[in-house]
Amino acid sequence: MAAEVGGDGGAPKKGKKSGKAHKPKKRPRIDMTPMVDLGFLLLTFFVLTTTMSTPNTMPVVVPPKITEKDKDVEPPKISEDKVITLLVSRGKIYYYTGLKKELKATDFSPKTGIRKVLLEQRAEIEANYGKKDEMIVIIKMMEDAQYRDFVDILDEMAVINQKKYALVDITPEDKEIVEEYQKTIEKNP
Amino acid sequence: MAKFKAKKQNIAIDMTPMVDLAFLLITFFMLTVKFRAPESLEVHVPSSIADTPLPAQDIMVISVAPDATGKGGRVFFGVDSKHTRLAILEKIQERYGYEFDEQEKRLFSILPEIGVPFSQLKSYLNASEAERKRVDKISSIPIDSTNNELKDWILFARYSNPKIRIAIRADEKTPYPVIAQIIETLKDQKVHRFNLITTLEAQPKS
Numbered sequence: 001m002a003a004e005v006g007g008d009g010g011a012p013k014k015g016k017k018s019g020k021a022h023k024p025k026k027r028p029r030i031d032m033t034p035m036v037d038l039g040f041l042l043l044t045f046f047v048l049t050t051t052m053s054t055p056n057t058m059p060v061v062v063p064p065k066i067t068e069k070d071k072d073v074e075p076p077k078i079s080e081d082k083v084i085t086l087l088v089s090r091g092k093i094y095y096y097t098g099l100k101k102e103l104k105a106t107d108f109s110p111k112t113g114i115r116k117v118l119l120e121q122r123a124e125i126e127a128n129y130g131k132k133d134e135m136i137v138i139i140k141m142m143e144d145a146q147y148r149d150f151v152d153i154l155d156e157m158a159v160i161n162q163k164k165y166a167l168v169d170i171t172p173e174d175k176e177i178v179e180e181y182q183k184t185i186e187k188n189p
Numbered sequence: 190m191a192k193f194k195a196k197k198q199n200i201a202i203d204m205t206p207m208v209d210l211a212f213l214l215i216t217f218f219m220l221t222v223k224f225r226a227p228e229s230l231e232v233h234v235p236s237s238i239a240d241t242p243l244p245a246q247d248i249m250v251i252s253v254a255p256d257a258t259g260k261g262g263r264v265f266f267g268v269d270s271k272h273t274r275l276a277i278l279e280k281i282q283e284r285y286g287y288e289f290d291e292q293e294k295r296l297f298s299i300l301p302e303i304g305v306p307f308s309q310l311k312s313y314l315n316a317s318e319a320e321r322k323r324v325d326k327i328s329s330i331p332i333d334s335t336n337n338e339l340k341d342w343i344l345f346a347r348y349s350n351p352k353i354r355i356a357i358r359a360d361e362k363t364p365y366p367v368i369a370q371i372i373e374t375l376k377d378q379k380v381h382r383f384n385l386i387t388t389l390e391a392q393p394k395s
Contacts, residue, residue, distance in 0.1 A: 032204045039211035046218030057356060057384035058239035065376050141365045147253070148361035150368060151235040151387060158238055169369075 058154060062167055078136060081128070084121050085138045086114070087174055088149050094178050097121065103181040108152050118160055137165040140174055229302040229325045230254050230265040235361035236390035243386060245269065247352045250386070251339070252302060253359035253367060256329070262367030263329035265304035266342045268353070274298045276349030277342070284341065287311055304328050307338055332370050340374050347378070355383040 080098040087094040087103075093114050094103050107113045122135045139153055157165050230252045252265040268274055278289060278297050285307050289297070293314040297303075305313045305328045313324060332339045346353055355375065359368060375383060 029201060032208055036204055036208055036211060039208060039215060042215050043211055043218065046215060046222055049222055055234070055243045055358075055386050056237070056239050056389050057241050057243045058237050058387050059241070059382070059384055061382050062372060062376060064379070064381055141369065143364075143366055145365040146361065147359045147363040147365060147368050148235045150365055151237050151361070151385060154385075155237045155239070 058151065058158075060154065082125055082134050083136050083138060084118070085140065085174075086153065087140050087142055087170065087178055088145050088153050089142045089178070090144050090146055090149060093153070094181060103177055105181070105185075108149075108156070114153070114156055115160060118156070118162065122160070122162070133163060135162070135164065137162055139165060139167050140170040141167070142170055142175070142178065228252065229300075230263065230304060232358055232360045233362075234358060234386055234388055237385075237387035238390060239385075239387055240389055241384075243356060243384070244354065247350060248354050248356055249343070249346045250302070250356050250358050251343075251371060252304075253357065253363050253371065255360055255363050255367075257327075259362075260364060262332075262359075262363050263304065263327075264332050264339055264367075264371070265302045266330055266339065266346075267302035268346050268350070270350075271298045273346065273350045273353070274300075277345045280345040280348060281307060281310070281341075284345075289314070304330055306331055307341075332367075332374065334370075337374060339371065340377065343375070343378050343380070355380055356386050357383060358386040 084095060084097050091107060093106050093108070095106065095114070095117065096103050104117075106117055118135075118137070125135045126132055137157065141150060156162075232252055232254050246269055249266070249268045252267065253262050255261070256263050268277065275294060275298050278294060281287060282289060287307070287310065289311065293311065296314050303310070303313075304325060309324075309328070313321060313328075316324065330338050330342065343355070357368075357371065375381075
């Protein structure tokens, strides 16, 4: 009988009218719990795999190489007080403004690090020129830097919305002043 | 009293709508999910605030990880489509004079990333899977200025698919000179626009 398949209505024999008038109205009930379990297990799996694998990209544009035919072209002249040069080392940034080789050091910490330095410098240049977006950042990566520092510094440019920046090869001169700076720090910490 | 006892039945909740919903969602996710091909080179990419998703098509990925000494880097190369991979292999045959049979071609077309010099490619394709895994842990595409095979990989890939875009998937601990060498290689090929693959981190509030 139908009632027995379901296992649901098997018991009530005493209360209601039993016997021939018992119409098989109740449909058999299937226990769906395992199916639901499996369903949600799969659901969780697919939800996790889809959201976990979404890599993002950071666009980078580098200047073209200077070739033979560009030799005669004068590089554009820029005022030295607009420029800040960052020498990026491992987790550390040495920087100087303009051409004066007074080196200072900072790091990538979000509140006190390079972001603050750049924002202050930008505000100063803005005040001097009365125009926005005048600051030019020159990024020189030092040899002991890691890829992470490279991404971090480009990220900083994106965070403070700095459009004018350039990746420049490091010069022996820059290496020297960093070494000198490190020596003076060792002497008087 | 007896009437109350008769009410002692199990409460059955109708789960049909829930199951319907669950399976609807499963179907949706199953259809939208795209499994990433297992990568030969293990790379831990740095995080950034960049939120542009990586395009799934027409892309070549240059993977970089630091080597055992921590001074140099290991470079792997991969493109997204089978078609492009086969075209690249054709170019390697033409340029370097190696002959690849059908089986080697088939294997090459399903490998997501390659990280061996051209000279070892044939033996790499004939090796067992375990042997390939072992080689993947130490090998690299040469990128020295004297022997820069990455240049050829990029050239062949762009020749095979002119629309292709370039992404660099580098480990955050890769020494910068290796990255500089790769950027230099790209510049030599007149590629001045490329992408760095990163994972998303929250934008700081200013």
